[in-house]
Amino acid sequence: MTRYRVTAATFERIPQEFCQENLVLPVGQVGELLLVAFANPFDLTVSAKINEMTGKRVVRLLAREKTFATSSSREAPTARPDSKTSSRRSERNTRPRPRASSTTTM
Numbered sequence: 001m002t003r004y005r006v007t008a009a010t011f012e013r014i015p016q017e018f019c020q021e022n023l024v025l026p027v028g029q030v031g032e033l034l035l036v037a038f039a040n041p042f043d044l045t046v047s048a049k050i051n052e053m054t055g056k057r058v059v060r061l062l063a064r065e066k067t068f069a070t071s072s073s074r075e076a077p078t079a080r081p082d083s084k085t086s087s088r089r090s091e092r093n094t095r096p097r098p099r100a101s102s103t104t105t106m
Helices: 016-022 044-054 065-071 083-094
Strands: 024-030 033-038 057-062
Touching: 016 024, 016 044, 024 065, 033 044, 044 057
Parallel strands: 033 057
Antiparallel strands: 024 033
16 A cells, blocks of 8 residues: 555645544545545544535545554555564464364264
8 A cells, every 4th residue: 555645635625623633534535425534433423524514425444543643744654564463464374274074973
């Protein structure tokens, strides 16, 4: 995934102060859909407020909270797996899978 750059255009539809208070970041628009990264995409009240402000249907995307901490520096980090998570994934992928038993007991 590429880096997302925060520019003046980022906050044209949703005010920056609202974004900081609610840990959201608008990342794009496709037709009548507004793509918004949320630290908590399950908070439907924030999504509804954005819909009221913009008149656009909101597509909620999941983002880490630390993404929002760095957005004030004008650039969000690249989405990369944590080293612990990455090593756990590789362990899972290298483990042999159990074989299905061909005999059944009744």
